[in-house]
Amino acid sequence: MRRRTFLASLPAAALAPSLAAAQQGTTAPERGTAGPGQGGAPQPATATEAPLPGRWAPGADRFIRPDVHAGDRPVGASFASRTAVYGLNGAAGTAHPLATQAGIDILRRGGSAVDAAIAINACLGLLEPTSSGIGGDVYAMIWDPKARKVVGLAGSGASPRGLSLETVRARAKNGALPPLGAVTVSVPGAVDGWWTMHKRYGKLPWATLFEPAIAMAEAGTPVPDMIAYYIRRSMAAFARPGNGVEETANAIRTWGMADGKGPQAGQVFRNPDLARTYRAIAAGGRDAFYTGEIAATIDRYFKKIGGWLRREDLAAHRSEWIEPNRTDYRGTTVHALGANTQGIATLQMLNILEHFDLGAAGFQSARSIHLQAEAKRLAYEDRARYYADSHFAKVPVEWLVSKDYAAQRAKLIRPDRILTPVHPGQAPSKGDTTYFSCADADGMMVSMIQSNFRGMGSGLVADGLGFMFQDRGQLFSLKDGHPNIYAPGKRPFQTIIPGFATRGADPWMSFGVMGGDMQPQGQTQIIVNRVDYGLEIQSAGDAPRWHHEGSSQSMGEDSPGLGATGLLRLESGVPMATRRQLAEIGWTIGDPDGGFGRYECVEHRMDGATRVYAAASEMRADGCALAY
Structure with missing residues (x-):
């Protein structure tokens, strides 16, 4: 049912139809510019457009009406699906x-x-x-x-x-x-x-x-x-x-x-x-x-x-039992597992992004997504080059998650163009998933x-x-000399990673975003949404996501043949102006494919001397959060 359409760098007019509408053979108007919670009036269909579907077709996986958006909540973010419990x-x-x-x-x-x-x-x-x-x-x-x-x-x-x-x-x-x-x-x-x-x-x-x-x-x-x-x-x-x-x-x-x-x-x-x-x-x-x-x-x-x-x-x-790695991101300590996982990719991305003012860039702006995606590309080059079972290979974790190394990598990013080519750093010589909380x-x-x-x-x-x-x-890699090369009795590289964040001496968030190589990308977006954009735990997960695919090196699951800059998939909720600007920078934009991860989170907070838990669940899955 789902058709994958890859959009290269096209003129703005050519990018106006939404990808969801393209799946239905229709042209979608841009969202209106009314204030939060008001929504924009849909444009009337022209004579050349196919009629929009009036009802959900029996047996179809989805009912797509690109001119219809979720109802308005009287409180919270305009895009939030529900309230935290x-x-x-x-x-x-x-x-x-x-x-x-x-x-x-x-x-x-x-x-x-x-x-x-x-x-x-x-x-x-x-x-x-x-x-x-x-x-x-x-x-x-x-x-x-x-x-x-x-x-x-x-x-x-x-x-x-x-x-x-x-x-x-x-x-x-x-x-x-x-x-x-x-x-x-x-x-x-x-x-x-x-x-x-x-x-x-x-x-x-x-x-x-x-x-x-x-x-x-x-x-x-x-x-x-x-x-x-x-x-x-x-x-x-x-x-x-x-x-x-x-x-x-x-x-x-x-x-x-x-x-x-x-x-x-x-x-x-x-x-x-x-x-x-x-x-x-x-x-x-x-x-x-x-x-x-x-x-x-x-x-x-x-x-x-x-x-x-x-x-x-x-x-x-x-x-x-292993000691988690951690880094400070604008006053929040983010923890990640090393061992044979990709957990430290989240820390690498955040360390790079700390060198940019994402708050000033603006929520869901092209600049913000561009900087995040570039940080991902840099971190994932190291992921493909160095991550492996620490019992079989000396993984330079301390160097990879260091602030000094992140500062070097951040200098490679340009706000108006994509870094090409992108390579892993040179290490010093010394050294489908379910989530729940x-x-x-x-x-x-x-x-x-x-x-x-x-x-x-x-x-x-x-x-x-x-x-x-x-x-x-x-x-496993099959390349001679690679730290993740197959060996009997060896643990393969792992994509599954839990997330945790603390503030000061107290716990803050137990969270995760499941889904293969999306996990560090999703965890980073949750932290950015909360720390840089002030979103609460439910809207931080409901916010539209991006997912970058492709690297110059592969870890066994990366999609081949995606070109030098890979493919940047955007959920349909990303503003159309942001899509156009990202394409103008040079990103190859891909349509949504369901690979944006699934999120659960429990937050610890204090009301005076009383502990309060807030819990959020993912609108992209069948689950729910409960508290008592």
Whole structure:
């Protein structure tokens, strides 16, 4: 249904029609110039224009009327979709309302924010299999109210020890690992990550945390629109001939529904296999997954299909407590995980942007977006060159996130033109994802992200287990000498990153923007919207976003063939004048493709001596935020 149209540097008149209108074969007027909350009067259609749709066509994914905009709210930002929710005792925001409710229920039962996060994640493995599940990895940043600091956890699994570089290269296509199949599967780290966090911060019994997910898996739940759409897309990809997946019958049996194509919106979905797997983990802890019968089932399955993951790989896995990196951005301390993630790209972007007055540039202005996109291009060159598993490579993190290095990179940016070519810095010689946030009555806040990577994952589901294995191994490099080159027992480069910000000695925001390479770009936009433009937590997420694709170097997921400056995608809410000016600077503008990330946030604030939580959720997803 979605047509991708790439707009090069065109005259202003040629850029006037909106991309959404182009999808309908109509010409859209520009938005009016009336004040906030008033809206502009639409221009009448001319005789040469096709009539605008009068009703939502049956079966269509979207109803597009470029001349119609959201209703007016009497308070808040004109583009905000809703109000943040507030509570004194706890809060949670997730990509599915039932997962949010489960998290709140765990908090009400006396659970910690970590307990709630684990219960939420278990529910999302059932409710949102397009973005999460126990076949994938997990990362978290936690505000520890007793230690009064942010602590980090890396729950990332390694590649199979019996899979050699030579075999991987033999399976490569166009110099990169394929997106599906057993060659991309690495050890799932989620369950051990949950166990590790619970051992330190849990209050309720381990088994209690799985009760909501088990009940829903057995009784079934209606599938919301966005998740149903992406399950059906994944099922179509798994059914495509020559896709490289060794076995698809188990995936189709688990999610295919009656027609084998996946659930429709509102259709009830059950997963009794996952319920049994969760019961085993609830009773046996992490060992049930990594050394017990689940591990034995996984071992038998990969031997049967000719894959490489083995019980010994699972048994060797352990999560790590790691110290987050941080930087100051105009008085706000932003934290990010290093290890094998792209987390420090957010810090690099913010350090560069600190050298420019974004407030004076103006919210949603061409200058502001241009500066942010240029900071992204510079940071992502380093991301492609240096980021890797720190157990196998010396990543120059301290240099990459330093203010001195950012000052050097900021000098390369020009306000009136695009930097070409763009290269990574020269290091000194020495050296589809779900996000959710929750907080409890004791002041603990959890920023957690979990993923099977691209889509639902590798396409592989072990017999009777009800979950899909991640395809995270696709992000290994196959280039000799690259720090992220594939090796047995090595963790691949990770895109999933939680976000956290503090002010002074207090927590401020537990937040994240899920979605591949969009994550540091989205996190940066949230911080800029809040710090530079004063937006509150809901409007900061509802604001139109940009997403830049393409770099001179690839990390295994970057779109090829996008030219020297890449592609700058803009959501339809970006002002038309801004679009024209960005095109005049030289940006190649792309139409929206749904890749702008999905955001959740819990904010900590004080009303005198009373703690108040505010929580926000993403209008681009099926979820919600709740507080009590």
